Structures are given as C-alpha cells and as structure tokens.
Amino acid sequence: xxxxxxxxxxxxxxxxxxxxxxxxxxxxxxxxxxxxxxxxxxxxxxxxxxxxxxxxxxxxxxxxxxxxxxxxxxxxxxxxxxxxxxxxxxxxxxxxxxxxxxxxxxxxxxxxxxxxxxxxxxxxxxxxxxxxxxxxxxxxxxxxxxxxxxxxxxxxxxxxxxxxxxxxxxxxxxxxxxxxxxxxxxxxxxx
Amino acid sequence: xxxxxxxxxxxxxxxxxxxxxxxxxxxxxxxxxxxxxxxxxxxxxxxxxxxxxxxxxxxxxxxxxxxxxxxxxxxxxxxxxxxxxxxxxxxxxxxxxxxxxxxxxxxxxxxxxxxxxxxxxxxxxxxxxxxxxxxxxxxxxxxxxxxxxxxxxxxxxxxxxxxxxxxxxxxxxxxxxxxxxxxxxxxxxxxxxxxxxxxxxxxxxxxxxxxxxxxxxxxxxxxxxxxxxxxxxxxxxxxxxxxxxxxxxxxxxxxxxxxxxxxxxxxxxxxxxxxxxxxxxxxxxxxxxxxxxxxxxxxxxxxxxxxxxxxxxxxxxxxxxxxxxxxxxxxxxxxxxxxxxxxxxxxxxxxxxxxxxxxxxxxxxxxxxxxxxxxxxxxxxxxxxxxxxxxxxxxxxxxxxxxxxxxxxxxxxxxxxxxxxxxxxxxxxxxxxxxxxxxxxxxxxxxxxxxxxxxxxxxxxxxxxxxxxxxxxxxxxxxxxxxxxxxxxxxxxxxxxxxxxxxxxxxxxxxxxxxxxxxxxxxxxxxxxxxxxxxxxxxxxxx
Numbered sequence: 001x002x003x004x005x006x007x008x009x010x011x012x013x014x015x016x017x018x019x020x021x022x023x024x025x026x027x028x029x030x031x032x033x034x035x036x037x038x039x040x041x042x043x044x045x046x047x048x049x050x051x052x053x054x055x056x057x058x059x060x061x062x063x064x065x066x067x068x069x070x071x072x073x074x075x076x077x078x079x080x081x082x083x084x085x086x087x088x089x090x091x092x093x094x095x096x097x098x099x100x101x102x103x104x105x106x107x108x109x110x111x112x113x114x115x116x117x118x119x120x121x122x123x124x125x126x127x128x129x130x131x132x133x134x135x136x137x138x139x140x141x142x143x144x145x146x147x148x149x150x151x152x153x154x155x156x157x158x159x160x161x162x163x164x165x166x167x168x169x170x171x172x173x174x175x176x177x178x179x180x181x182x183x184x185x186x187x188x189x190x191x
Numbered sequence: 192x193x194x195x196x197x198x199x200x201x202x203x204x205x206x207x208x209x210x211x212x213x214x215x216x217x218x219x220x221x222x223x224x225x226x227x228x229x230x231x232x233x234x235x236x237x238x239x240x241x242x243x244x245x246x247x248x249x250x251x252x253x254x255x256x257x258x259x260x261x262x263x264x265x266x267x268x269x270x271x272x273x274x275x276x277x278x279x280x281x282x283x284x285x286x287x288x289x290x291x292x293x294x295x296x297x298x299x300x301x302x303x304x305x306x307x308x309x310x311x312x313x314x315x316x317x318x319x320x321x322x323x324x325x326x327x328x329x330x331x332x333x334x335x336x337x338x339x340x341x342x343x344x345x346x347x348x349x350x351x352x353x354x355x356x357x358x359x360x361x362x363x364x365x366x367x368x369x370x371x372x373x374x375x376x377x378x379x380x381x382x383x384x385x386x387x388x389x390x391x392x393x394x395x396x397x398x399x400x401x402x403x404x405x406x407x408x409x410x411x412x413x414x415x416x417x418x419x420x421x422x423x424x425x426x427x428x429x430x431x432x433x434x435x436x437x438x439x440x441x442x443x444x445x446x447x448x449x450x451x452x453x454x455x456x457x458x459x460x461x462x463x464x465x466x467x468x469x470x471x472x473x474x475x476x477x478x479x480x481x482x483x484x485x486x487x488x489x490x491x492x493x494x495x496x497x498x499x500x501x502x503x504x505x506x507x508x509x510x511x512x513x514x515x516x517x518x519x520x521x522x523x524x525x526x527x528x529x530x531x532x533x534x535x536x537x538x539x540x541x542x543x544x545x546x547x548x549x550x551x552x553x554x555x556x557x558x559x560x561x562x563x564x565x566x567x568x569x570x571x572x573x574x575x576x577x578x579x580x581x582x583x584x585x586x587x588x589x590x591x592x593x594x595x596x597x598x599x600x601x602x603x604x605x606x607x608x609x610x611x612x613x614x615x616x617x618x619x620x621x622x623x624x625x626x627x628x629x630x631x632x633x634x635x636x637x638x639x640x641x642x643x644x645x646x647x648x649x650x651x652x653x654x655x656x657x658x659x660x661x662x663x664x665x666x667x668x669x670x671x672x673x674x675x676x677x678x679x680x681x682x683x684x685x686x687x688x689x690x691x692x693x694x695x696x697x698x699x700x701x702x703x704x705x706x707x708x709x710x711x712x713x714x715x716x717x718x719x720x721x722x723x724x725x726x727x728x729x730x731x732x733x734x
Binding site: 064078 | 538588
C-alpha cells in the first residue's frame with residue numbers, strides 16, 4: 001500500500017511542519033518514507049512544496065510522477081491548483097479556502113474557486129478555525145487534521161500522536177493548542 | 192540497528208562524523224548548507240571537538256582542510272557546485288600534493304538551478320583533477336559512503352570528491368546508522384617533496400597521480416555500490432543497457448515498475464563510484480543493442496560511453512534528446528526516455544500565477560533599493576551592478592534595480608571595469624558575507640586605480656539567503672575598507688529604515704558625485720535572524 005502526498009503553500013505557512021509530523025508518524029509505524037522539499041530562495045514569500053511518499057514497499061524516486069499523487073494538501077487554494085497534473089484520477093485535494101495574495105497578478109478569486117470546485121476537493125477556512133481557537137499559528141494543524149482520514153496508510157491516531165511528539169519540546173500548552181486544532185480538522189473532515 | 196530520518200545532507204554529515212571526522216570547512220550555499228549546520232549542532236560532533244565554524248569562502252575552506260589532512264586528520268570540505276570554481280586552484284593542486292589524513296570534498300550540484308546561476312556538473316572537476324568520485328543514489332548510501340570515501344582517500348593518498356544533487360541533498364529518508372570511529376591522531380607529514388609543489392617535485396607527483404589511475408579504476412570495479420542489475424522480462428524481448436548514475440537509478444527503477452506488458456529486458460549499471468568501470472560498460476555493449484545513459488547534470492558519462500563503443504553503436508541520453516538536454520531528471524522525463532509517457536488526467540490549471548520569491552517585508556535591503564531607486568533616476572547613465580544574495584531579488588519588480596548579477600564579488604569588479612570604460616555613475620551592491628567571500632580583493636583593485644565607483648555593502652550582519660549563518664566579517668567592515676585604503680571621508684554608514692530616507696539619499700548623491708572610490712554601508716540586522724535572536728533571548732530569560 002502506498003500514499004503519495006504533495007504538500008504545498010506559500011513560504012512561512014508551515015508546510016514543512018506538516019511534513020515533519022507525517023514523517024514522524026511514518027517512522028514510528030515502520031513505514032517507508034521519502035520526503036523531498038525545496039529549501040533556499042523559494043522560502044521568501046514564494047511558493048513552497050514538498051513531495052511526501054509513504055509505502056509499505058520500497059520507494060524509488062524522491063519525486064512523485066505526474067498523475068500519481070493520491071492527495072494534495074495545500075495551505076492556499078491557488079497553490080493547490082499549481083500541482084493538479086500530479087493528482088491521480090481518484091485523488092483528493094484538501095485545501096485551505098483562504099487565498100494568500102502577495103502578487104499583483106493573482107487570479108480572479110471567483111474563477112479560481114470555480115476551477116477548484118470542478119476538481120475532487122475538500123475546502124475549509126482553516127485560519128478562521130485557528131483564530132476561533134485563539135491559536136492562529138495552528139492553522140496548519142487544522143489542515144493536517146482535515147487530511148488525516150485521507151492518508152489511510154497511517155491512522156488518525158498515529159498522526160495525532162506524532163503532533164504531540166513533534167511539539168513536545170515547545171511545552172504542554174503548545175502541544176494542547178496544536179492537538180485541539182488537529183481535532184477540529186478531523187471533525188470538519190467527517191462532515 | 193538504530194534508524195534515523197535524515198536529509199541527504201544530514202546523512203552525509205552524520206556519516207562523516209561517524210567516519211572519525213576532525214574538521215568540516217565550508218561556506219554556505221544551497222543545497223549544501225545543512226551538512227555543516229548539522230555538524231555544528233550535533234551533540235556527538237561537539238563532544239568530539241569537531242571543528243565546524245563557517246569559512247570566509249570555499250578556497251580558504253579547501254586549503255584549511257588540506258592543512259588538517261597534512262597533520263594526519265580527516266577533513267570534509269562542503270560547498271555548492273559553483274563553490275568548486277572558487278576553490279578550484281586548491282582543489283586541483285590537492286590531487287598533486289596528495290593527502291595525508293583523508294580529505295572528502297562534497298560538492299552539491301543544483302540541476303534545474305533551483306537556487307543557482309548555472310547547472311555545472313562537479314564530476315567534471317573530479318575527472319579534471321583525476322581523483323575518485325562518489326555519487327550516492329540515496330540517503331543510506333550517502334551515510335555509508337562517507338567512511339568508504341575517507342578510507343579510499345587515505346589508501347590512495349588522494350582527495351575524494353563526493354557529489355550530490357539537490358533532490359538527494361534536500362530529501363529525507365530513514366537511514367540505518369552505526370557507531371562513531373575514533374579520530375586520527377596528530378601525525379604531521381614529513382615528505383616535504385610531496386607537499387612543496389616546485390616544478391621538479393610537481394612533475395614527480397603528477398606521475399604518481401597518473402600511476403594511481405589504475406588503482407582508482409580497480410576500486411570502482413570492485414565498489415560495493417556499482418551494482419549490475421538485470422531485469423529479464425521475456426526471452427523474446429531485446430536487451431537494453433542502462434547506465435544509471437546516482438539518483439538517476441531511482442527514476443529508472445520507478446519508470447520500469449510503471450511499464451506494463453513490457454517484453455524488453457534490461458541490464459542496468461548503477462554507477463555510484465568513478466572512474467566509470469570501463470570493462471563493465473564494454474560487456475554491457477556486447478549484450479545490449481543500445482545503451483541509455485541516465486545522469487543528473489551534464490552528459491559526463493554519456494560522452495565517455497560513446498568513446499568506448501563503435502560510432503555505429505546507439506548510445507542515448509541527454510546529447511541525443513532521449514532525455515532533456517538541460518534541467519534535472521525526474522520520474523516523468525526518465526519514464527519518457529524509457530518509452531512510457533505519463534499522461535495525467537488533470538490538465539494544468541488556468542487560474543494560476545507564478546509566485547516568485549521576494550525580499551521580506553521590513554527587510555533592510557528594501558530600504559536600500561528604495562533610496563537607490565530614487566537617486567539613480569536622477570542620473571541618465573547610472574548602472575547598478577548586483578551580486579549573489581537575498582539582495583539579488585532587487586532585480587525583480589518592484590525595484591528592477593540591477594544591471595547584472597554574475598558570481599560572488601563581481602558587483603565591485605564589474606562596476607570598476609565599467610568605470611574604467613567611462614561609465615558614470617557605476618554603482619555596486621554587495622552583501623556583507625559576499626564582500627568578505629570575494630569582494631575585498633576587487634575593492635583593493637578599485638582603490639589602487641582610484642576608480643570612480645560607489646560601492647554599497649548592504650550589511651545585514653548575516654549570510655541571509657542560505658538561512659542566516661554567521662558572516663565572516665561581522666563588525667569589521669569599516670576597518671576592512673579603511674585597511675584596503677578607502678579614504679575615511681568616503682566610508683559612510685547609514686541605517687536603512689524608511690524614516691532615514693532623506694539622509695540615505697543625500698549620502699548616496701554625495702558619494703556618487705565624489706570622484707573616486709566610496710563605500711556606503713547600510714547596516715541593519717536581517718529581520719529573520721533578528722527574530723531568531725529574540726526567540727533565543729526569550730528562551731534564555733525563561734531558564
């Protein structure tokens with residue numbers, strides 16, 4: 001069994017933390033993993049993405065071939081669209097619904113949303129939920145919670161445990177806040 | 192056996208520590224930076240006293256490593272591919288002196304130029320210096336190869352090049368790790384004739400190096416990671432040879448797994464240690480009707496394979512168009528090269544715009560470019576020569592400030608050459624770390640010629656673009672400029688903040704109008720590093 005995941009967003013939105021948590025859960029579960037990420041110049045307000053491959057069999061390429069990604073997890077709706085050629089016909093896009101506009105030629109939001117809605121997708125205003133939880137920095141954990149049931153090769157519980165492991169060194173309050181955000185994401189996914 | 196999730200870079204770093212490393216010498220550069228950062232913060236490395244501070248540039252790094260090797264200890268030199276150009280003199284000549292303690296030179300290539308100005312292939316440098324090259328195909332091999340590379344270096348008494356590419360350097364996988372070996376004891380070399388490269392000595396050493404080529408070939412042929420793998424799909428099918436270098440091997444296996452009802456048979460050489468095992472390739476050519484060379488970077492091996500076979504024999508790769516001539520390999524282009532097109536269902540999105548990197552909001556470089564933009568438009572022929580760093584982003588909108596960006600330090604020397612040609616105003620913008628890396632010598636040239644240039648050293652107290660590493664000249668910039676002979680009246684320091692705009696633009700005008708070398712140093716800490724320092728202080732206060 002395998003799951004190929006593309007994580008994407010804008011530099012600074014917390015994409016790599018999501019990757020780290022899934023990586024921790026996979027390692028703990030003894031599942032093979034390769035995770036490619038782009039560092040350097042692209043972090044400064046530019047688009048960022050990470051290819052995450054999970055499998056019970058050996059994994060060859062660090063990069064996912066086009067048409068092979070099972071899930072696209074995105075912190076930003078236009079960034080999700082950037083990678084749709086990678087999505088399998090039966091794949092799923094899980095994305096924040098809120099646009100992040102830091103370029104002058106950002107597409108028309110209505111047109112963008114209508115294109116996104118023609119694709120298999122789940123959207124949620126994760127920033128609003130994080131704000132509601134008074135934990136703006138945990139928006140990425142709301143997204144991970146939303147995506148958790150789609151990762152399949154790892155259980156929601158395994159992912160939840162990895163959240164607490166990864167944030168442990170930042171203290172109990174941070175762990176609690178991130179777990180609450182994660183749980184809200186999981187709940188939203190069930191609806 | 193303990194398993195750790197490691198980036199390719201981290202696997203290299205831990206492999207080196209466990210190989211008994213005594214010192215790492217490096218200048219930051221994507222995608223190599225994380226190797227040295229890992230060693231700087233690794234508990235085992237700190238306990239063992241592994242020397243790890245950043246160097247001023249790749250040449251000082253290479254030379255210091257050679258000095259440590261002279262004393263019998265193991266040294267690692269790390270850089271991005273273009274750093275090889277900077278250290279080339281020391282690197283190539285280290286093959287002539289040979290080494291005492293093992294030396295591994297790690298070059299991280301960046302095919303597709305994710306964060307670089309070219310995609311030169313460091314394997315050419317290894318061939319040029321006539322030394323062995325390792326090229327791991329995955330994180331585990333990267334870890335394991337470090338001790339093999341150090342052992343081979345000490346056995347042959349030659350430096351060894353280890354080449355990685357971005358996709359390995361910046362990709363994570365689980366790695367089985369072993370125990371740390373002891374460091375070598377201090378044991379300085381005594382054979383001066385080998386280390387003093389006067390022509391008479393150098394000629395003898397060069398012959399030694401030529402003699403060692405057979406040993407290097409033997410080591411490649413016997414390498415535990417230069418495997419030959421055969422995939423026998425059908426007795427009816429033809430045999431296709433594939434030379435798969437480094438991570439190219441992974442794309443080949445990925446692609447072959449995806450081809451259904453395939454009757455072709457494959458003989459694959461996984462090439463991870465050079466010189467290329469010539470006999471193996473000749474045997475492959477006898478069995479197979481064609482050879483496809485899959486290598487990330489430039490067609491180094493493809494050219495070598497062509498030389499081994501008849502001109503009528505089909506050798507395919509980047510030179511023949513079976514694989515793209517430029518850019519990195521990926522599962523799609525390798526799959527296509529093997530005859531299977533990946534046809535995704537979803538077409539590229541319509542409502543999409545590029546999101547290029549930008550200078551951070553609140554960054555001091557922004558204020559420098561705002562001031563410069565205002566002043567420069569008053570001079571018809573003004574040109575601003577740029578350099579390598581975050582501030583290269585000043586070339587993009589909204590600033591569109593730069594006329595050039597070529598290599599580390601070229602802003603100053605290009606401005607000088609332009610001034611020599613009669614251009615005025617000739618302005619250079621260079622960062623603090625880039626200035627000490629390669630700008631100081633150019634400034635001395637400008638001073639000696641009394642060139643009419645205005646040099647802006649945009650000092651953010653760090654090496655910003657690679658993530659905020661220490662800057663070699665911290666707090667020394669005025670002293671360096673004065674020491675190189677810049678007139679003290681024309682070394683001006685400003686604080687790049689919007690509220691200081693009238694003062695900054697006034698100073699810019701004054702120094703442009705001054706006929707001679709002037710240096711303006713806008714100084715304000717990188718906001719990312721300032722935030723990190725604030726967090727560290729808060730953490731200290733909480734303890």
